[in-house]
Amino acid sequence: MAKTLTFGVSGVNGYPVHVEVFGINGIPGLEIIGLPDASVRESRDRVNAAIINSGKQMPARRITINLAPADMKKEGPSFDLPIAVGVLIANREIITDPAIETEKIAMFGELSLDGRVQPIAGALPMVISAKENGIRDVILPDKNAREAACIEGMNILPVSHLSQVIAFLEGSGTIEKQKQISFDSLKNEIFASPDMAQIKGQGGAKRALEVAAAGGHNMIMIGVPGSGKTMLARCLPGILPPLSFEEALETTRIHSISGKLPPNSGLMVLRPFCAPHHNASVASLIGGGQDAKPGEVSLAHNGVLFLDEIPEFTRNALEALRQPLEDGIVNVARVKKQAQYQSSFMLVAAMNPCPCGFYGSSRKVCRCTPQEIRRYLDRISGPLLDRIDLQIEVDAVPVQEINSSAPAEPSTAVAKRVSMARMIQQERYRGTGKHCNAQLNNEEVKQYCMPDAEGIRLLNVAMETMNLSMRGYQRILKVARTIADLDHTDLIGSAHIAEAIQYRELDQKYWR
Amino acid sequence: MATEPSAFVYHAWLASAALPPGTVNGLLKKYGTPENVWNAVISGPSIIDGIHAAGLKTLKQNMTDEWLETVERLLFQHQIGAFTITDQDYPSMLLQMEEPPAILFYQGNLQCMRQKNLAMVGSRAASYDGQKAAGKIARNLSRKGIGIISGMAGGIDTASHTGCIEGGSRTIAVTGCGLDIVYPSANLRLRDRILENRGLLLSEYAPGEKPVGWHFPFRNRIITGLSQALIVIEAKIRSGTMTSVQHALNQGKDVFVYPGDPTSPYFEGNHRLLREGAVYFTTAEDILEDLGWLDNPGIIGQNSGCSGRTQTFTPEEEAVFSALKPGRLGFEQIADRSELSPAALMSTLTILQIKGMIEALPGKQYQLKDSDSQHYSDPEE
Numbered sequence: 049m050a051k052t053l054t055f056g057v058s059g060v061n062g063y064p065v066h067v068e069v070f071g072i073n074g075i076p077g078l079e080i081i082g083l084p085d086a087s088v089r090e091s092r093d094r095v096n097a098a099i100i101n102s103g104k105q106m107p108a109r110r111i112t113i114n115l116a117p118a119d120m121k122k123e124g125p126s127f128d129l130p131i132a133v134g135v136l137i138a139n140r141e142i143i144t145d146p147a148i149e150t151e152k153i154a155m156f157g158e159l160s161l162d163g164r165v166q167p168i169a170g171a172l173p174m175v176i177s178a179k180e181n182g183i184r185d186v187i188l189p190d191k192n193a194r195e196a197a198c199i200e201g202m203n204i205l206p207v208s209h210l211s212q213v214i215a216f217l218e219g220s221g222t223i224e225k226q227k228q229i230s231f232d233s234l235k236n237e238i239f240a241s242p243d244m245a246q247i248k249g250q251g252g253a254k255r256a257l258e259v260a261a262a263g264g265h266n267m268i269m270i271g272v273p274g275s276g277k278t279m280l281a282r283c284l285p286g287i288l289p290p291l292s293f294e295e296a297l298e299t300t301r302i303h304s305i306s307g308k309l310p311p312n313s314g315l316m317v318l319r320p321f322c323a324p325h326h327n328a329s330v331a332s333l334i335g336g337g338q339d340a341k342p343g344e345v346s347l348a349h350n351g352v353l354f355l356d357e358i359p360e361f362t363r364n365a366l367e368a369l370r371q372p373l374e375d376g377i378v379n380v381a382r383v384k385k386q387a388q389y390q391s392s393f394m395l396v397a398a399m400n401p402c403p404c405g406f407y408g409s410s411r412k413v414c415r416c417t418p419q420e421i422r423r424y425l426d427r428i429s430g431p432l433l434d435r436i437d438l439q440i441e442v443d444a445v446p447v448q449e450i451n452s453s454a455p456a457e458p459s460t461a462v463a464k465r466v467s468m469a470r471m472i473q474q475e476r477y478r479g480t481g482k483h484c485n486a487q488l489n490n491e492e493v494k495q496y497c498m499p500d501a502e503g504i505r506l507l508n509v510a511m512e513t514m515n516l517s518m519r520g521y522q523r524i525l526k527v528a529r530t531i532a533d534l535d536h537t538d539l540i541g542s543a544h545i546a547e548a549i550q551y552r553e554l555d556q557k558y559w560r
Numbered sequence: 561m562a563t564e565p566s567a568f569v570y571h572a573w574l575a576s577a578a579l580p581p582g583t584v585n586g587l588l589k590k591y592g593t594p595e596n597v598w599n600a601v602i603s604g605p606s607i608i609d610g611i612h613a614a615g616l617k618t619l620k621q622n623m624t625d626e627w628l629e630t631v632e633r634l635l636f637q638h639q640i641g642a643f644t645i646t647d648q649d650y651p652s653m654l655l656q657m658e659e660p661p662a663i664l665f666y667q668g669n670l671q672c673m674r675q676k677n678l679a680m681v682g683s684r685a686a687s688y689d690g691q692k693a694a695g696k697i698a699r700n701l702s703r704k705g706i707g708i709i710s711g712m713a714g715g716i717d718t719a720s721h722t723g724c725i726e727g728g729s730r731t732i733a734v735t736g737c738g739l740d741i742v743y744p745s746a747n748l749r750l751r752d753r754i755l756e757n758r759g760l761l762l763s764e765y766a767p768g769e770k771p772v773g774w775h776f777p778f779r780n781r782i783i784t785g786l787s788q789a790l791i792v793i794e795a796k797i798r799s800g801t802m803t804s805v806q807h808a809l810n811q812g813k814d815v816f817v818y819p820g821d822p823t824s825p826y827f828e829g830n831h832r833l834l835r836e837g838a839v840y841f842t843t844a845e846d847i848l849e850d851l852g853w854l855d856n857p858g859i860i861g862q863n864s865g866c867s868g869r870t871q872t873f874t875p876e877e878e879a880v881f882s883a884l885k886p887g888r889l890g891f892e893q894i895a896d897r898s899e900l901s902p903a904a905l906m907s908t909l910t911i912l913q914i915k916g917m918i919e920a921l922p923g924k925q926y927q928l929k930d931s932d933s934q935h936y937s938d939p940e941e
Binding site: 249250251252254255271272401407408409412413414415416417418419440441442443506509510513514531542543544545546547549550551553557558 | 684685688714744746796825826890891892895901902903904905906907908909910911913914916920921922923924925
């Protein structure tokens with residue numbers, strides 16, 4: 049009888065799993081119990097081969113393996129390593145070094161037939177759970193080491209082969225400890241790509257991006273094909289303030305359990321940018337599937353969800369976005385499993401002005417009838433538009449026509465201004481549970497976003513002369529607040545209001 | 561002409577078979593009124609030679625009380641009247657053309673046909689420029705008491721009718737379906753406005769007749785037939801507008817062509833026509849002059865642009881304003897020329913928009929508002 053410790057993942061959280069191995073004389077075989085799924089059950093064949101390829105013998109006994117707690121469903125190949133070690137210890141193939149408390153070492157990893165240890169999904173939540181359960185030593189696949197290296201006070205032991213683990217436990221070998229990687233040092237390694245400096249012209253759209261980033265506002269871009277909407281959106285993660293450690297943990301966890309984290313990657317430092325294709329199903333956006341996996345809205349948590357060609361998404365998919373946009377959380381309920389995932393993201397949508405794409409273009413004839421254009425625009429429902437603060441048109445003027453040779457500003461310069469504006473907002477909303485202007489409700493808009501007398505006068509005149517809707521009114525005030533924050537002033541003036549009105553131009557021209 | 565809608569059911573019946581206008585003309589000349597034709601068809605088949613078999617079949621099929629009741633209801637409900645080529649009031653202008661319509665249904669004010677009328681045509685999917693030009697020229701012609709005839713389709717047609725109404729004259733729409741149907745349905749409001757402003761709707765199709773593709777180029781001959789000259793605002797090389805031009809030339813009418821932007825594909829047909837010798841014009845006054853209608857020049861000539869304004873500008877506004885003086889520009893180009901930061905330019909554009917100095921166009925472009933439309937959007941100034 050032997051016991052090893054490992055961790056499973058449920059939702060975004062890890063939980064301890066004790067692997068109990070019991071060998072008895074009888075017909076040789078290996079039975080895994082404790083609600084294993086197919087990939088866990090297949091573990092027995094991998095373990096068998098890996099043990100032999102590590103120079104040990106597979107005992108000719110009847111072996112029963114219990115994964116406790118026995119009432120949780122166990123998924124994935126991460127149990128291979130603890131099972132193999134358990135089998136070896138239970139059958140005295142390994143005589144453990146008395147200085148090592150095997151049951152106090154968490155271990156996980158997938159084994160390949162030749163005994164190598166492969167990376168797994170969900171390493172980060174497992175390590176976090178280990179820390180919460182008072183475990184210090186963790187043996188894990190070397191390709192997951194960087195992911196776990198940000199957790200303080202842990203003894204991370206990365207391995208690449210089962211024989212390394214065996215030698216370590218026998219006391220005949222050591223495993224080189226993974227150095228802790230400070231979160232700040234990770235930040236310096238990564239550069240945003242693409243950089244805003246790579247985009248020529250587009251001053252107006254870049255400014256709108258800056259405002260959106262500074263206030264956390266959702267935005268929609270409308271423009272002819274090839275006007276650079278996608279490129280602009282991709283710049284957004286680079287100008288948003290860097291992830292805080294907590295945010296990075298939240299986001300990396302979600303990516304970790306979805307297996308979306310590339311091997312050898314550490315904690316995510318850059319905000320995620322998710323751009324699902326427009327044929328995405330509701331389940332892939334929101335989360336779902338048999339085991340209630342997180343969807344794109346959760347993968348974009350603390351980052352940007354970019355929906356290109358938004359009218360081409362199905363109505364159901366778009367409507368399902370409303371809850372996560374409002375609450376920052378999605379509840380994914382499936383027959384076998386329920387999970388709650390965080391999903392606080394910035395929505396950036398892009399679309400053509402009409403089905404053929406060339407309405408308003410001076411270079412190409414638009415072939416759409418007014419009815420077709422109307423129908424196309426109407427695919428985006430009012431309630432969804434209500435959640436989008438900034439609407440801009442992306443200018444299609446070719447670069448050659450811009451004479452100015454002034455170099456474009458790099459993302460880092462913009463990011464600095466954005467960070468300042470965010471800090472001002474955090475200061476202002478301290479204790480209210482809000483972080484940025486975009487989160488304000490109507491009451492709070494009245495409290496925080498009132499412009500000076502001149503600004504109010506201007507807004508009222510604009511409402512009358514420029515075809516603005518009442519729903520636009522609140523949004524203009526919020527965006528004006530952000531613009532004033534970028535200016536480091538507390539008072540919202542008429543210039544701020546006037547600029548904010550420009551970001552409602554689609555209300556005037558398209559959604560009349 | 562009778563005024564009771566029920567008097568026109570035989571008109572509708574005769575029009576329902578889609579016979580060639582020439583055939584119907586012959587029948588009407590022989591029998592006088594549609595009712596007489598009806599009686600003739602009842603009394604014997606020998607008198608109806610010249611009608612093709614399918615047409616005769618439809619006519620006979622429709623000779624039921626039920627059919628007549630349905631049509632009568634439509635005529636009554638939509639206040640549709642009708643007249644034929646044998647009627648005294650039939651406009652003599654139409655008689656001079658090939659295949660004059662034998663029966664015309666109408667809604668509204670028949671007096672419109674007696675005023676000076678000009679046809680104005682162009683694309684349904686029209687450019688912003690074209691629609692603006694159409695509206696402006698129609699408005700200015702209308703102010704001189706000249707009516708505009710068009711086809712009540714979208715785009716240039718709509719802009720032309722609207723411009724005419726705004727200028728105070730009465731406008732005529734010749735449609736390609738029964739007058740009980742508004743096509744495109746988006747123009748329901750326009751139809752009502754035309755009638756409210758004592759305009760006229762004409763159609764050679766019986767009530768209940770659906771808008772069918774070939775109706776439209778065919779009805780174009782009536783548009784040009786009723787007018788003294790044709791004004792082409794926007795035409796692609798192959799378009800319905802070109803058939804209108806053909807009709808106008810066959811009928812010996814002048815064709816005025818608005819130049820438009822030569823680099824824009826929307827105006828390709830215009831420049832083809834101009835090369836082929838169409839009359840070039842840019843303003844309503846040009847047309848009036850060429851037609852010899854320029855009898856009261858005192859009211860014309862106020863189109864002096866925005867230069868006479870007395871508003872004060874901030875330096876930023878001045879910069880944007882002068883950047884836009886040569887013509888329409890995109891946001892980036894304005895930013896480039898005015899040397900303003902995007903943020904400052906955004907707010908300056910809003911202020912100028914509110915002041916009514918500039919207007920925003922689709923495609924993030926801006927242009928100065930001209931004094932003409934200015935007059936209509938800010939009556940208080």
